[in-house]
Amino acid sequence: MADNIINVHEVHKTFVSEDKQSLWDRFRGRTHEARRVEVLKGVNLQVTQSETVVILGSSGSGKSTLLRCINKLETIDSGRIYVHGHLVGYREQNGELVAERASITAKKRTDVGMVFQHFNLFLNKTALGNVMAPLRDVKKMSAADARTKAVHHLEMVGLGDKLDNYPTKLSGGQKQRVAIARALAMEPAVMLFDEPTSALDPELVGEVLAVIKRIAEEGTTMVIVTHEMQFAREIATRIVVMDQGLIVEEGPPEIIFTNPQHDKTRALLSRSQTSPN
């Protein structure tokens, strides 16, 4: 298992949200019982070098939460998540998970690149500035080196001519490609994509998918959450189907798409066939 890049083992995750309280209750310090939703109910997933894992699942099934847990953007209740054989965000102490120092977590996170649905570009920086910033701030590269590297990665995603544009002057597809370049420039062992095209206008989806496809072909290890079935089928080396906080089916795309076993998988596939979007 140690040669897995990602190893998710029996992970449980519960969200606790407080019920909306009335004005007076709050004023008097009364708290309602919290509402607890178990979003991941014991998830297991291994990703090895150069795999392209595509996660499918209907809305609310826990796909985003799983990705966020891998990157320690969420805490987990129980279970273990190893990246490159190391726990991220925790130390193990007498079989319990204990939070580790933030600076150590930060260092480990550079092994995992993440691309968000809403891009999350730094709004006060140009395209170039976005890619350079972590190289300088985190990797401590010199300005010149960071610049060379950033330009290289921006050219790779076809944005060599937009270096000095601020995010507001970029289309959605361009923004997402900057976000991909920014993550790639950090040379992570694995890239996580959370619905990278679902915030894009239909005509811009293609350019981003093309970039992701090229990265996959170069052998980058990737986990991708997407609703683009056609794309999933083309790119995935393995399909993982989630439902209600569990992985209910997984396998190579040619099998999942032609011979789905689980009801949920069938429902997902049939829905995508009738309506083109």
Add this chain to the structure above:
Amino acid sequence: MADNIINVHEVHKTFVSEDKQSLWDRFRGRTHEARRVEVLKGVNLQVTQSETVVILGSSGSGKSTLLRCINKLETIDSGRIYVHGHLVGYREQNGELVAERASITAKKRTDVGMVFQHFNLFLNKTALGNVMAPLRDVKKMSAADARTKAVHHLEMVGLGDKLDNYPTKLSGGQKQRVAIARALAMEPAVMLFDEPTSALDPELVGEVLAVIKRIAEEGTTMVIVTHEMQFAREIATRIVVMDQGLIVEEGPPEIIFTNPQHDKTRALLSRSQTSPN
């Protein structure tokens, strides 16, 4: 022509929008040339008692603008719009249109009821308050009479049990039905609907369309802009197709739907057949 409830004659309407100026230009009082868009290019439309006219047309063709002009929510460049034989918002003086007193326009507007895409319920009033407000403020009815009438109309649209709900506590379909009741309670000679269901979740569309259908069956004169083709076909006594500021085709639904003459009409109908929404 005088027995027409609405008579739109050669109406032109141009929107003038100023180009976005740079900070410095504004500061120094420099103005760019205004951008002028002619949205209505000579529209003619007559609506007689108990007709249900449905206006079709692609986005930007001027449908909303036409409805808004009828109710004098927009000024017009030239042409004449008569409601019940009277100009609305203007007096004619030496063949020119001159703005009339606001109080006179207000009085004439009570002849025309309008239902908006976004409902525009008064947010600080309950369902009942919304329907009562214009009865009291405009029709000067007593509180008791206004209340009786408001309750009656709210019951007619199936909201007898939601009288005391504020808009925030109503679903989209319920809000739209309150808006319809509010307009109907003023007993207008004609009701204008501007895409009354396009802001609704699909499952709520039906309840609103049912209400409109019932009103039509009671013989209320109506002009409806909608993209619901099936509904248009069922309800319309006449279909009017607009394109780029002009009425390009009109006729009874059975003819328009089965034997469309104009390219635009064919395009509209074919589009609606392939995609169910």
Add this chain to the structure above:
Amino acid sequence: AADTTDAGADGAARTITIATSNDAPFSFTDATTGELSGIDGEMFLAIAEQQGWNVEVFVTDFNTLIPALVADKADVIVDAMYITDARKEQINFTDPWYMQGEGLLVPAGSTVEDRDDVAGLVLGAQTGTVFTDLIDTLGGSETQYFDSQAALITAVENGQIDAAFTDSAVLAYSLVQKPNPKIKLVSPYEAYFPGTIGAGLRMEDTELLADINAGLADLKATPQYLEILQKYGLGEDNLSE
């Protein structure tokens, strides 16, 4: 308060509003009794009693006394105001009530012995008093103006200024009220500005001026006059001729 001077025509007692900056020991409302007190205060009360007036008190900063009078906020300034030519251009003064001069207040450890020693020091006075003119001539490194005598004294105590010039009576009185080891009065000290104190009135109120002058003359003829001065630490030196 403004136009009460005209009241009383119908025989009811006339009400006179006096303006004061409320500095002890000249004219101030006693914190415990609520009564108008002080040298000028008690003298005016004596005059008022004799003339049959009711007295109201209007408190404002010293530098706004004259504006307040001119703006009709009060009828008479009763606040140990020196009779000066500059002020006479704005208001009328009564006959002199008494005489007094300035004192020099310094921190306890100060070596200042006379006003000639203050050159190069940080000097302070109350805004609007005649002493602002004085300290401008003394060559201080800096001059600061305070809105009240209390603030001025506190500033010396705090070491924020090195020397303060103001009415000697105030300084003496404040040290009696709150003995303070951090400050001292320079003594002996001969006033540079022995001045004459009077009450101020609007130019046009000549009738009231005559009434007060008459009352004052009567008061001076009684032993009460000297008693009031002595009660607040002044004496025969301060009698006006």
Add this chain to the structure above:
Amino acid sequence: MEFITDTLAVFPALFGAVPIVLQLAAGAMLLALVLGLLTALARISQSKVLRAVAVFFVEVIRGTPLLVQLVYIFFVLPSIGIAIDPVPAGILGLGINYAAYLSEVFRSAILSVEAGQTEAALSLGYTPTKALWRVVIPQSFVVSLGPIGNYFIAMVKDTALTSVIAVTEILKTANILNSQTFQTTEIYTAAAILYLMLSLPLARIVVLMERKARSRG
């Protein structure tokens, strides 16, 4: 310990000034609300003259210190024959000053009410004026509640400035006490605490009102 008892001993005298403070704040707020709303209406009116007058008023008031405005009203206006007593002058000064700020609150609240609300009212036969008063302004008040409340708290504190125009409010009372007893520390500590006792509960109320208004939305 002595400090505490001395400080407590100051309170009774200061309490005497609280009614004046409340009178000032209440009177000035009323004036500010009325004048502020009128100014806001002038600023969004059709009349160029009204708009210009309103802008001029707002700019001049917001461009000069309240302290200067109070001095002006109290000492300068009498020279053109308008003599006003300290408390009315304080109410006038505070009221006019805050009217300028409140007018901006009202104006932006009125503009923040969706155009759809006005259009709905017009389509139902309201005149533009009636739509403004019956539909738009009531909704804008809900939006304005929070800012108005905060300005009221600021105003309670700004009553301290009226000490320069001879209003015997808390600070002036403290000054007077100080010039007789010279217990500087105790007196001003008590004054500060008294202001806190006035403004903190008000702040609490404003927060509650704001939440309430929002939850009704």
Add this chain to the structure above:
Amino acid sequence: MEFITDTLAVFPALFGAVPIVLQLAAGAMLLALVLGLLTALARISQSKVLRAVAVFFVEVIRGTPLLVQLVYIFFVLPSIGIAIDPVPAGILGLGINYAAYLSEVFRSAILSVEAGQTEAALSLGYTPTKALWRVVIPQSFVVSLGPIGNYFIAMVKDTALTSVIAVTEILKTANILNSQTFQTTEIYTAAAILYLMLSLPLARIVVLMERKARSRG
């Protein structure tokens, strides 16, 4: 006419006070920015103690009048051995007062930066602290620019309050002139105009800065 020439004649004397006003405002603003940012960071920090201290500071300062704070700093602090000259005391008082208000500006600006920005930074290997300083705070400054500018204008006007602690700023200069020449109307009119001359251009600049910041957004 005479009024106008008399008023104009007052200006040279008042101009002398402008450098002090600018010194006060600039110094106090610098202090307020630093202290305000620190307070904002304390309020959003993990430490309960820091948060409580910050809240206490903000509430006490916002609950008491600036005038009382200035009097306190100038007349009361010396009794515990901290004697400060008028101008430094004015800078300290204005700075502390505005720090409390700016801390709220910074806090809400920081919270208004989308969580996605922080998450992106974390996912790229920034520590939370670094993400705050390198990603969130620079963006929050852009949002804060307008409010900061407006507070600066308010501060320029509030320098008038330092007249009570013997700072010879514009109002104090006017008071001194007035007690010598008694030209009340001319002097205070000139003072009011001088304040307008300072604050109106500043207001213009703030509007421009705000628009500029928004257009970059």
